[in-house]
Amino acid sequence: MANESGYPAPVPNADSKPYWEAATREELVLKRCSSCGKHHFPPRHLCPACWSDKLEWTKSAGTGVVYTFTIMQRAPMPVFAQRVPYVVALVDLEEGPRMMANIVGDDALQTTVGERVHVCFEERAGGAKLPQFRRGTR
Numbered sequence: 001m002a003n004e005s006g007y008p009a010p011v012p013n014a015d016s017k018p019y020w021e022a023a024t025r026e027e028l029v030l031k032r033c034s035s036c037g038k039h040h041f042p043p044r045h046l047c048p049a050c051w052s053d054k055l056e057w058t059k060s061a062g063t064g065v066v067y068t069f070t071i072m073q074r075a076p077m078p079v080f081a082q083r084v085p086y087v088v089a090l091v092d093l094e095e096g097p098r099m100m101a102n103i104v105g106d107d108a109l110q111t112t113v114g115e116r117v118h119v120c121f122e123e124r125a126g127g128a129k130l131p132q133f134r135r136g137t138r
């Protein structure tokens with residue numbers, strides 16, 4: 001695979017800045033609501049379950065299950081042409097939230113629905129890191 005730092009970097013906003021800072025430290029973090037106890041993703045300033053503003057950042061176990069996936073055959077941007085075919089999956093995290101990410105690694109194209117995956121971090125431009133997943137448990 002070509003130099004991954006050539007891929008575009010994430011663009012943090014006020015709600016997601018701590019998420020991206022944690023990712024750069026190779027930690028996957030989620031917001032958890034202190035009022036109802038639910039985790040959510042992507043990060044918001046109000047709990048999407050009960051609208052409380054009593055939210056805290058918590059470290060995710062970084063493990064989950066593939067809910068569904070697709071294999072990209074055409075690059076959405078020219079820089080990704082070197083990467084096709086690749087897997088885009090919806091991963092149900094242990095804590096509850098469902099997140100979209102790539103399944104990466106030499107065996108990524110063998111991804112199946114329902115299999116366990118674990119987070120890894122892919123370097124992007126400017127030293128940013130992007131949470132992605134690999135097949136199997138750590």
Ligand SMILES: [Zn+2]
Pocket residue numbers: 033034035036037038047048049050051052
């Ligand atoms: Zn809540």
